[in-house]
Amino acid sequence: MYQIEQLGEDLYRIALQRHLELSPEALRAPTNVYLCGPAPWALINAGHPAIHAEDLSEALSECGVRADQIDRIIATSWDIDCVGGAQNFPQAELFVLSPDMVAPGDLEMVTERRRAALRERTTELAASLEGFDAGVVHTWLERFYPRQTRTLDFVPLRQGARARAGRLDLQVHQCAGITPGHMALFDAESATLFSGDIALSGLPAHISDAPGYATSIERLAGLNPERALPNHGRPFERARWTLVRASRFLNNTLSSAASALFNGPTIVEFIERDRGYELDEPVELLWNFELFKVLFDELVRTRTIQADGEGVTRRYGVDVEDPRADVRSAGSNPSSSSSP
Missing domain, CATH: 3.60.15.10 (Ribonuclease Z/Hydroxyacylglutathione hydrolase-like)
Known part of the structure; x- marks a missing residue:
């Protein structure tokens, strides 16, 4: 169309x-x-x-x-x-x-860098989120980022x-x-x-x-x-x-993100809190995770907020709770939506 x-x-x-x-x-x-x-x-x-x-x-x-x-x-x-x-x-x-x-004259090299970064993040998400279908993401990546010329x-x-x-x-x-x-x-x-x-x-x-x-x-x-x-x-x-x-x-x-990061959510919790429901589409979750990680890490760099932990389970906000808690913890309230 x-x-x-x-x-x-x-x-x-x-x-x-x-x-x-x-x-x-x-x-x-x-x-x-x-x-x-x-x-x-x-x-x-x-x-x-x-x-x-x-x-x-x-x-x-x-x-x-x-x-x-x-x-x-x-x-x-x-x-x-x-x-x-x-x-x-x-x-x-x-x-x-x-x-x-x-x-770069090698377009495949440029494309593979993007594929590889998303594949690595997919592996992290699959290891931390029960039910995250990495296979769906890998299939999508191969179709959206097909092999390109090296010359x-x-x-x-x-x-x-x-x-x-x-x-x-x-x-x-x-x-x-x-x-x-x-x-x-x-x-x-x-x-x-x-x-x-x-x-x-x-x-x-x-x-x-x-x-x-x-x-x-x-x-x-x-x-x-x-x-x-x-x-x-x-x-x-x-x-x-x-x-x-x-x-x-x-x-x-x-500037307003800090007020939305109450209870020190992970990025996944923040996305699901913002949407109001558990996000089951793995490609959508991956894409949003990549975007918000850049934004939230910038807030940490400028000391607007603090963070605890690494990777998918990293928690962002002023009041950081137990960093060992499950990513989709029972204490989170997906119905409470607050956009930055």
Whole structure:
């Protein structure tokens, strides 16, 4: 399934809606590929190499463009749903952020790092949570992160570089705190910002470094964009205000988290308390665990809260109870929901 939205003269948003069964909620928003013209045509991102391939080809045809007419692809990150689909356009030049202007040419190495980190976390969760089905997660990981090429041919970009995409003259703005190799692209003439995986509403789907992520939002707001075109979800007008609001939301989340961490919950307990029920979907639990661990560990680093223990059973909050208690303890109250 896909939807096509014309955003301007020779500028289209192709929202690819197909996702794998059991994908976490954070990945269920449409994945956006932007078609920029006129010829020679360019894509901002190329979608997932398998999940989106057929839909993207059909959408391009509906826009009057053949796949072999795509001249270049600019991927906003090394994530599988940004750069992975480039393999379906072998004639197109691929542009990706590469601060040292050389590496990484091994896309499988980048993908395997992500797979391995999630596999390791899955093992930890399975060892601590009764009933956690690690097999379901491993199957999902292999399908969502399929094997990639070890010899990627790409044109390297770095901070401040410019790249043409149809009518747009895009300047590269490296974004820390999300995933390695992430960037936003800004066309000054139209004040259009391709904002990548910066969350314009709520929390991001993935974050690796909270301070770096917060700084990235502030820097993009400083460009005074009028329109923000994200990798996932709908476009936003009043983009500068939207980014300022996103920055405020993140800061408020971090500053108010301590009050939500009563009774020193583990991350799993916090997630289930926030949702109001026991989360039985293992992929969803894994994805949320990774997000909140980064945020909570940042609170510990800044001494906003204290923590006790390690790994899945680590407890966060001011009033830390017995760290040896079961992760899903009888004393927790899943019906008491308190969002940061």
